[in-house]
Amino acid sequence: MLVPALLSVLGGVLAYLAEPPRTVWWLAPIGLALLGWVLRGRRAKAGFGYGFLFGLGYLVPLLAWTGVFVGPVAWLPLSAVCALLLALACAAISVVSKLPAWPLWAALLWVAGETFRAVFPFGGFPWPKLAFGQPEGIYLPLAAVGGTPLIAFAVTLTGFGLAAFVRGLADGERTVGMLVARALAVMIPVAAAFASAPLVGTDAQAGTVTVAAVQGNVPRAGLDFNAQRRAVLDNHVRRTEQLAADVKAGRVPKPDIVIWPENSSDIDPLRNPDAYSEINQAAIDVGAPIAVGAVLVGDDGNPRNTVLLWEPGKGPVDRYTKRQLQPFGETMPMRSFFRLFTSAVDRAGNFVAGDKPVVFTMGNARVALDTCYEVAFDGVVRDSIAGSTILAVPTNNATFGRTEMTYQQLAMDRVRAVEHGRAVVVAATSGVSALVRPDGSVIEQTELFTPAALVERLPLRTATTLSDRLGATPEWVMDAAGLLALAAAVALGRRRSASPQE
Template sequence: MGEARVAMVRTAGVDRSGSGDVGAVGGGVPGRPLPWWLSLLAAVGAGLALLVSFPPYGRWWLAPVGVALFAVAVHRRRPLAGFGYGALSGAVFFVPLLSWTNLHLSNLPWLLLSGLESAYLGLLGAVAAYVSPVVDRARWSWPAVAGVLWVAQEALRDRTPFGGFPWGRLAFSQDESPLLRLAAVGGAPLVTFAVAVAGGFVVAALWRSWRPVGRAAVVPVVAGLGGAVAVVGAGFVVPVGGTPTTGTAVVAVVQGNVPRMGFDFNAQRRAVLDNHVNGTVELARRVAAGEQERPDLVVWPENSSDIDPLRNADAAARISVAADAIGAPILVGAVLRGPEPGQVRNVGLVWLPGVGVDRERMYVKRHPVPFAEYVPLRDIARMVSKEVDRVASDFVPGSEPGVLPLGPAVVGDVICFEVAYDGIVRDTVVGGAQLLVVQTNNATFNEAEARQQLAMVRLRAVEHGRQALMASTVGVSGFVGVDGRVFQGTGFNTAEVIVRELELREGRTVATRVGLWPEVLLVVGAGAVVAVAAVWRRRARPAGAGTAVVAGAGEDTEER
């Protein structure tokens, strides 16, 4: 009887610390969780490391560190505690990352969005905690498990609810990293996977040793850190820009600026339109004086004409003045009323010199932003905040990819936040785009948001082997090469015109050809990890054991 009681004490592993988590039996046993207060610090540190890895801070190498600290915080916790620690990391990360969303509104939308995004990291923490006892038994599976779980979390967050919000994907922190080059093979999901794998190697190296302290502990530490370095270094061997060049085009971007920052900038929409007209006319003057090569096409940003030029003859005349002066087609970011009463559309219009608008060539934004460009479930949303009524008219989505012939080029047009969505950008390239164009309006945000968006443009250029540009009302605008480098980046809240000869490319990268499949396979891998953990946990529970999961004498256990 005494031996049986000793065995139960050795195998039950019941936590009596009050932390709601489960440790190992005895000291120094593999897999024992950190004390709750250290997990708390690790969760906060994970959020901070992730935040600083993104623009404008740009410390990309901290993203794997953030993944590692996140894994340490939730390791061997109960799923509910894992959710709590994960959500805490998410709050520390997303609340400041998305602070630009409250610049001209109340704090409520910002905090609600940040809370929603944090909940996805909470879910990741719960799942990571659930599978962690199995990972303990195969130490070097940690990198792969971290990789597939992060990709699965992002895949869910990118799509739900109301089409998702992909801001803050690990891949978008890597604009200055060698890992950016992996986008040419597997797009953003592969870059995220690599970042998380590197973080998993760090955990495998530095988590409390599976071996006695001493020389024996040095080998796994060196191997783990070496693995993380090797993953990052793998980016250097991936070729980029392998798509063939079929010609060139001289492209001008007009950043007209907005007279006064603020949510009510649309009240000054005529001044914004005039700024872009005047910038283009001044460019035409420089061309006539021989100071600047004539562009083959001109790109104006999103909302450069918030006056519907198809209904307002004066606005149309002003745009025609600019097109006729420069002698080149202009891609105009405009807001059109209709097609039904109370509806509007966010569009890219092709405006031809001597002709006017080409009604056959128009891109209608396919993914309007919920609660900013349209309000789903408006009656219910109004119960939460009457601020939703600031969106007086709902933007309606288009159905066709933004593939627009513009002068000598076929451009792939995406508008503002659409650059964050893999499929929307890929559709333009599959449809024949030779050049990627991102029209955006950052006037209601700040420079941090603009630079985060430019990082996404850089990834898309590498992913699809297309040179790209971002045209913003206030900045940051710039040109991007197929290797992700930025040329002629503009300042913020300034009026500028930039001109550059860009390559027109055809063909498809590996990432363009395989499309969604890398993400699908990695998500399936995440499902397999959870399934294996579920089977193991069921088999590890002996008949009649109640709530204890027994891992065997001398090994760690977890109380359910």
């Protein structure tokens, strides 16, 4: 058992190493090939165990950022729960691995596993999707066809197909038909990815817009970020006024729209006249509407994570309230139960979620909004993009220090750019802020914990991608096909068990 156990862990580590900020995306299908090699022909129980080991190798390092300031009490349990859920999919993959063309059914079940993990538990945690590790790879154009599920399917089919091909050679299968069939499992997803490249549009269909993404920075990283809220607001006002001075001096072009990060004003400007005055003056000085990430307090006394559309001299004229809240951060499920293990749960907020997407009209741009954590959720982004010409992602990563979290999130933004055919503006309090073309390439990005303002002319696009038009249909079709294959494999296994032995 030692060798397959080590191969499982190694496969998970390779899948992790494929993730940003590294650019070795091709390690992901190799890691999946090792997993496929181990799972082939196993019983479901063994598949679950080896899948759990793969999950630990993958998720423990990937999610290390969750424990940077609270320690292993958050990081390790989260990694273990995610690994257990991944192991369920691996148990199912072991069952279908006895069927003909097993790499196909196995890849479909991997997608089904990601679908499940995106909704369960506590609203789901889709952060460790395989697609989010592919912003540099050949598989990226598939996002424009079938979104993140199609990328995951292609990566896993390549990996499992490679495992089947090599295992066939090792087992002495030399028939040309068998080798060609197994080689096709590797070649077809790769060929499909290349064929999808022309579907990735980048032209400016509705003109262009000069965008400024302002990163004001925070006094210091850590969980006491909210205690610094006045300093954070002052930093973003100051950096915006510096941008206005740079425009006046001719050092940078005048922006048409300005995007501030999530939590750039944790002081409610609708209740605090000083905050209102500061933001309003910054908007007047820069001469452009600003999307301001602000925490507002409702009539019920509970906070809302919002983005305000602030027009110069007019103040806030529209607002968007974050819909997909982060459990154990913005909300705390089962607070009294988890308090038995750590008092850190009392740091979690009691935010109220919004109930609808909002598109801001900012000059000639129609700006879709997805705040931070929301960008990980396929359906949330898909709903927000309707009627837009550009996507803004205000985010706050200051509570995760200098970890890989911000680079993982930027990878999601790049995948979303291709998936929906939109340029993406990422504005972060402390970095990394970035401007992304509709083909997923990064025009410019900031350093961590450095005040900056990125100014660039970006294309405005109205076309919907095939992925937009199909919506969740490809994912549900793949899920259903995988589950049908699992049911067939279980029925076939029972029939064989019931057959009299010769």
